[in-house]
Amino acid sequence: MISPDVVGSGGRAADPAPERAPALPTGRNIELVLLAFAAAIVTAALVLVEANQENELTRALLYVGAAYLGLFTVAHFAVRKLAPYADPVMLPCVALLNGLGLVMIHRLDLAAADRAVALGRAAPTVLIQRQVAWTAIGLVLFVGVLYLVRNHRTLARYGYTAGFAGLVLLALPGLLPSSISEVNGARIWLRLGIFSIQPGEFAKILLIVFFSVFLMQKRELFSEAGRTFLRMEFPRARDLAPLLIAWGLSVGVLVLERDLGTSLLFFGIVLVLLYTATNKVSWMVIGLSIFLAGGFVAYQLFGHVRTRVEIWLDPFADFNGAGYQLGQALFGLGTGGVGGTGLGAGRPDLVPYAESDFMFSSLGEELGLVGLAAILVVYLVLITRGLRTALAVRDSFGKLLATGLAFTLALQMFVVIGGVTRLIPLTGLTLPFLSYGGSSLVANYALVALLLRVSNAARAPLPHRPAAPQVPIAEAGTELVERPS
Amino acid sequence: MNTPVRRVALAVMGMIVLLMANLTYVQVVKAGDYRDDTRNQRVLLAEYSRQRGQISAAGQVLAQSVETDDRLRFQREYPNGPVYSTVTGFYSVLYSGSGIERSMNEVLNGNDDRLFARRLSDLITGRDPSGGNVVLTIDPAVQQAAYEALTSRDYAGAVVALRPQTGQILAMVSTPTYDPNKLASHNSEDQTAAWTKLNAADPPVLPNRAISETYPPGSTFKLIDTAAALQNGFTPDSQLTAASEITLQGTATRLENFAGTACGTGATASLRDALARSCNTAFAELGAQLGEDKIRAQAEAFGVGTEPPAIPMTVAPSTLGDIPDTASLQQSAIGQRDVRFTPLQNAMIVAAIANGGQVMAPYLVQQVLSPTLDVLDETQPDRLGRAMPAGVAKTLTDLMIGAENRTQGGGKITGVQIAAKTGTAEHGTDPKATPPHNWYVAFAPANDPQIAVAVLVENGGDRSLEATGGSRAAPIGRAVIAAGLRSGR
Secondary structure, X not given: OOOOOOOOOOOXXXXXXXXXXXXXXXXXXXXXXXXXXXXXXXXXXXXXXXXXXXXXXXXXXXXXXXXXXXXXXXXXHHHHHHOOOOOOOHHHHHHXXXXXXXXXXHHHHHHHHHHHHHHOOXXXXXXXXXXXXXHHHHHHHHHHHHHHOOOHHHXXXXXXXXXXXXXXXXXXXXXXXXXXXXXXXEEOOEEEOOEEEOHHHHXXXXXXXXHHHHHHHHHHXXXXXXXXXXXXXXXXXXXXXXXXHHHHHHHHHXXXXXXXXXXXXXXXXXXXHHHHHHOXXXXXXXXXXXXXXXXXXXXXXXXXXXXXXXXXXXXXXXXXXXXXXXXXXXXXXXXXXXXXXXXXXOOHHHOOXXXXXXXXXXXXXXXXXXXXXXXXXXXXXHHHHHHHXXXXXXXXXXXXXXXXXXXXXXXXXXXXXXXXXXXXOOOOOOOOOXXXXXXXXXXXXXXXXXXXXXXXXXXXXXXXXOOOOOOXXXXXXXXXXXXXX | OHHHHHHHHHHHHHHHHHHHHHXXXXXXXXXXXXXXXXXXXXXXXXXXXXXXXXXXXXXXXXXXXXXXOOOOOEEEEOOOHHHHHHHHOOEEOOOEEOHHHHHOHHHHOOOOHHHHHHHHHHXXXXXXXXXXXXXXXXXXXXXXXXXXXXXXXOOOEEEEEEOOOOOEEEEEEEEOOOOHHHHOOOOHXXXXXXXXXXXXXXXXXXXXXXXXXXXXXXXHHHHHHHHHHHOOOOOOOOEEEOOOEEEOOOOOOEEEOHHHOOOOOOOEEEHHHHHHHOOHHHHHHHHHHHOHHHHHHHHHHHOOOOOOOOOOOOOOOOEOOOXXXXXXXXXXXXXXXXXXXXXXXXXXXXXXXXXXXXXXXXXXXXXXXXXXXXXXXXXXXXXXXXXXXXXXXXXXHHHHHHHHHHOOOOOOOOOOOOEEEEEEXXXXXXXXXXXXXXXXXXXXXXXXXXXXXXXXXXXXXXXXXXXXXXXXXXXXXXXXXXXXXXXXX
């Protein structure tokens, strides 16, 4: 295959054309092939759902698959135009996760409709159309970010603006009256008439930008050695202020918004960025210590934290009450076993919020351990590509930004999956790209756009000056380099 | 700055490994526990979303699943519920199942290995998966007659009818019975109410008296004594005591004949007379003369004291109990003390006599059919062993004809010679004041046996102290035999 991207000088060997730096492969064609592969998997999954739900298999399913491929092809061409050297694997990973999430949401829609018919109730809200709309909005934002942010270093100029905006977005639901912000006990929403958003999802990206800028500028300061204890260099007490502020903020989120997940996520990112900037393990030790202290105090003070821990310790103690959701999720995972019941053939709808918080257990029931392992591998590839970008990019702001963005995905995934599989207590976060929920999806598309932007800078060839024609030094004429002014 | 980034990447991989390990624990190690937890309805819901197979007998549908539009897609129906519930059992969302519904569950729900090819083709062709069908050996006419004979008199009891040559179970009824439709209701409140009511019923409803409960066989045990005697030098004319009462060996306990009468007019009575008149004293003496080993060996040859084969429901073992001394043997020889039979066991004994001494394994399932009614499996009659030579069986049949001819009770069939034995068994802590269990075991026609039955009526049926096997059980047995001969299947 002759790649149109690789503009070589093959076939003209006889003609000693002026030497040019060979163009680097952009990987855009690989991306397109991988996207088609993801579309094929998603279409097959949709067909399986329809077959197992005993719906008629029509050609319309293929059109849905084609439309899905079309949507991502548009995104692909935007990348080709705006960030030609961007990492070719990340977008297909995202497309696959998003597509599987859409199929599962559709599958749960079918189950909800069946149940409504059986119980003689009115038809439930169909979620799939909304989520498809959110996907489209997410892709628009994705292209928009790539278009507006032509070089990630320009972001560094807006570090403090981003920090302020992020802080406002993070704190807003907690400060607004709960009639606007509260859904199911957590005050993390902005309910704006017809649609609601979770500003925290966007705040997380803005705060990563801010912290990357802040740490890039103040790196030396934080690297100053304090005392050495247990062979670790501890920072000076006065440098602890930013960490303590971050800690205070995450505790504030926990108290005001009753949102364990965002609090944990926010604090975790700050810690990892501090560590990355300074290469000092002591930051992690201090950070984890005050986090555990905060967690312990929260456990003592707040009923909702205590309930979460109790459910985690034994979900079956109060199966018909607080433990029902996690208990049903575990039953679903166990019933699925290694091979799963098959897409559309299980009963993931028995778990409350199967399409959002418990998306992973829904997938686990029908795809089994094998399917979940595959999904985890897709996440792993996505995250490690992000971290590779951090390694490859040359400027320290880019490194911090890419690490922060990639680690956010990792931590969010870990906290959600660990929660629904009873590895750690449950927190109310959504699984990136898979769960139902507009804010999370749109914000994560912006996140991936930024990662691609950084990776474009990391992989693009260095701008080079056209090499001067080589002339034997003896024959070289003199040349006026610059007239001294 | 690259070293910490690499470490972060390692940490992320660590997180993924942790998640994988935990998932393996949940989905592999604990999977079985979670799947089988009673609070996990998934397996049940899956079962109800598949069309469960039919249970039928001689073309009559006994149980079937029909499509509904509620949460559980298929509703189990029992067209003639109470008549067949002893056989079909019930199939309930909350209370599992019983009878054929339980013991043939794998076939009915489609998970049986014999349905594997079918499941595979369902998967490929996209056909709705459904369960296999079970065809029973039950003869609806016989079952109906047995059910009516017991319920019309409002008796608690059981009837088992067998085809002597094969062991096919033609009827199996335990009364009082219940309507399995109520337990199959998809409304959990109705279901719970029905279950609570059934469990509180007195006399109990849920135990299957025909196979799960054991009773003292009383005088019907004398068939075993006689079979042993005829193979150990006795003839029908061998003389036994005709005393109206005897003292059990080594004790002061008196054992008397029914109603304290002598066995005929002489000082001794022939074995033939003793069986016809059912003289306790004669058989107590005969038991002592034969000894425990011979009685026990004969009983075992009929299946007593062995683990009974499943029919496919599990059958309670029948037993002679401990026989520590001769006095105990004398009591056991008239079917009292610790001797306990299921009605099925007693039916097997007469069926073996009718079948020339050959004991057949009783069975309920004639065929297993695929959802499209292809025969997947057909039960072949299974010989369990020989209880006596054919000649002895012939002689014993003659003696049973004598017993039948002396038996009172209505329902005699003109033109059909029945061979039978009755039993009136004392039980309880105060036997003389407790209404006895009444038995009637028989087969007919005596010269060409088509059907063998055992009838048990608990506590004299109407709780009368004067109840006997002849007066209470015999009319029921004869009605069942008449239905069997009329049906002629």
